[in-house]
Amino acid sequence: MPIIILEGIDGSGKSTLAQRLADKSPLPARIEHRGPIKDTVQAEYVNPLFEVDENELLIADRWHVGEMIYGPLYRGKSMVAPYLGAVESILDWFGAVRIIMSPPIEVVRERLDVRGEDYLEPEHVELVHKAYEDFAWQYNYQLLTDVADHQLDYILAAAMKHQERQHVIAGRR
Amino acid sequence: MLLPEDVRDEFAWKWTNKKFTGNTIEIIGESFLASEPSLFGQPNHDYIMRELDWYQSASLNVNDIPGGAPKIWQQISSESGEINSNYGFLLFSEENHMQLDNVVKHFIADQGTRRATAVYTRPTIHQDWNRDGMTDFICTNAVQYLIRDGLLHVVVQMRSNDIVFGYRNDWAWQKYVQEILIQDLAENDIFVKPGSIVWNAASLHMYERHFWMLENYIETGDPFPELR
Numbered sequence: 001m002p003i004i005i006l007e008g009i010d011g012s013g014k015s016t017l018a019q020r021l022a023d024k025s026p027l028p029a030r031i032e033h034r035g036p037i038k039d040t041v042q043a044e045y046v047n048p049l050f051e052v053d054e055n056e057l058l059i060a061d062r063w064h065v066g067e068m069i070y071g072p073l074y075r076g077k078s079m080v081a082p083y084l085g086a087v088e089s090i091l092d093w094f095g096a097v098r099i100i101m102s103p104p105i106e107v108v109r110e111r112l113d114v115r116g117e118d119y120l121e122p123e124h125v126e127l128v129h130k131a132y133e134d135f136a137w138q139y140n141y142q143l144l145t146d147v148a149d150h151q152l153d154y155i156l157a158a159a160m161k162h163q164e165r166q167h168v169i170a171g172r173r
Numbered sequence: 174m175l176l177p178e179d180v181r182d183e184f185a186w187k188w189t190n191k192k193f194t195g196n197t198i199e200i201i202g203e204s205f206l207a208s209e210p211s212l213f214g215q216p217n218h219d220y221i222m223r224e225l226d227w228y229q230s231a232s233l234n235v236n237d238i239p240g241g242a243p244k245i246w247q248q249i250s251s252e253s254g255e256i257n258s259n260y261g262f263l264l265f266s267e268e269n270h271m272q273l274d275n276v277v278k279h280f281i282a283d284q285g286t287r288r289a290t291a292v293y294t295r296p297t298i299h300q301d302w303n304r305d306g307m308t309d310f311i312c313t314n315a316v317q318y319l320i321r322d323g324l325l326h327v328v329v330q331m332r333s334n335d336i337v338f339g340y341r342n343d344w345a346w347q348k349y350v351q352e353i354l355i356q357d358l359a360e361n362d363i364f365v366k367p368g369s370i371v372w373n374a375a376s377l378h379m380y381e382r383h384f385w386m387l388e389n390y391i392e393t394g395d396p397f398p399e400l401r
Contacts, residue, residue, distance in 0.1 A: 042222040050218070085352035086225055086345060089210050090218055138355070138366050 001052040002027065002159035003094050007065040007141065008101035009128045010120045011111035017101060017147055018061040024152050026160075029057040036075065037067050041083045046090055057159065065100070065141075069131045073124060088139065097159045100136040103145045105129050174371070175205035177212055181396050184213075184336065184379055188387040196381035200374075207329070207372035210348070211341040213379070213386045215397050221345040228261035228346065245338065251305035258311050260346055263293045273350070276318055277357050284363060289318040291350075294332070312339065314375075316347065318354065324368030325358070327351050331374040337383045344370070 004021060006014040015033075022029035030052070037044055045064040052058045064080045064087050071078030080087065091098065109125060120128065136143040147155070175183075180203060187198050210216050220243065227238040235242035236254040250256045264273045272291035279289040293313040295301075302310035310332070317328045329347050334340055351367055358365055379387070390396050 042219070046218060046222060081356055082229065082353065083222070083225065083349070084356075085348040085350070086218075086222060088352070089345065089348050093210055093216065093218075138364075140366075 001054055003058045003096035004159050005060045005063045005096050005098045009108055009132055011108045012101035012103055014061050014101050018059045020152055021059055025057045025156055027055055027057045029059055031059045031061050033061045034063050037079045041080055045087050065135055098141045100132050100141045100143050102133055102143055177209040180205050180212060185387050185391050197378050199376055199378040203377040204373045207344055207370040210344050212336050213396050214337050215399055216341045225349055231259055231262040231266055233259050233262055249309045251307040256307060257301055257309045264291055280363055281361050284320045291316045320365055323365055325355055325365040326368035327370045329372050333376045334374040336377055336379045
């Protein structure tokens with residue numbers, strides 16, 4: 001069950017990248033999105049990882065990092081923060097590829113203007129943009145400004161590595 | 174430093190060469206880089222999340238574990254469900270002298286400190302371990318934190334550690350605390366990334382009921398079978 005986690009500020013290109021990866025994936029791909037947390041951390045970010053089919057690619061178009069960053073800003077605190085270690089170690093266990101999309105802030109502002117995005121307050125754009133970049137530094141997420149077509153293959157190949165590892169283990173029998 | 178695969182191989186060697194007595198394979202003073210969330214067997218993430226919730230509650234009663242207490246907790250608790258080893262209680266509570274706060278204070282004073290140690294066990298454990306019919310002698314002695322090159326390293330000092338259930342649940346707890354501490358330090362303008370977790374167990378052991386995992390590991394190379 002390969003997993004790709006895409007995170008980043010609104011307007012960073014996550015959904016577009018998710019669709020491009022899904023279109024190119026050799027396995028059937030399922031795109032899932034998480035907005036503001038409505039249930040427990042386990043129900044929203046952990047249990048669904050165990051429900052992914054063995055031969056299916058899960059592409060998360062925003063997962064737990066969004067709650068880490070938007071939670072304190074708009075809801076007073078992050079529900080994920082106390083469980084971050086647990087969620088990250090489970091993603092490690094699955095060999096999840098983790099990416100933070102972070103185009104230049106001017107590009108983000110332009111996209112948000114075109115969309116008429118009203119969730120993210122304009123005065124918070126810089127703060128959130130920086131918070132995602134800091135998170136990428138701290139937790140070793142790949143920080144990408146844009147993804148060229150040929151780079152899609154690298155991302156997909158990295159995600160499939162986990163499955164290959166399982167096959168290698170099975171092959172020793 | 175030994176890696177998880179080295180530890181697995183040591184246990185497999187002891188099993189193959191019958192280097193154990195009774196029904197337990199044991200390595201004394203094992204020290205290794207705890208870079209994997211399990212040594213043998215698949216982690217039970219559902220239970221791990223529930224246990225983290227219980228630790229956060231700091232409750233000293235196993236009946237408060239969300240979804241019910243597993244057998245092992247029931248076996249070591251008193252008749253009313255009391256235990257000593259709620260790690261949240263031991264780390265966060267005033268009754269146990271605010272161990273995590275002490276760690277943060279040491280780092281605020283000196284980021285290069287070697288004093289940032291959370292003490293889990295206590296002098297009175299020799300009397301407390303079997304009061305009211307419980308058998309709970311705290312398994313973690315202490316955990317020391319070190320900041321080096323911008324990384325927060327964790328050195329876990331265990332008195333006694335079951336290599337299957339004990340390690341994977343305790344590892345999840347240590348990873349969880351590492352992240353909490355990173356966030357607490359950031360609130361105090363100390364910005365660090367997660368570093369290594371080093372595991373030091375006075376007794377790292379495997380019980381007979383899990384010997385099949387060694388056979389399976391030797392035969393297939395797979396250390397993470399689903400539990401039977």
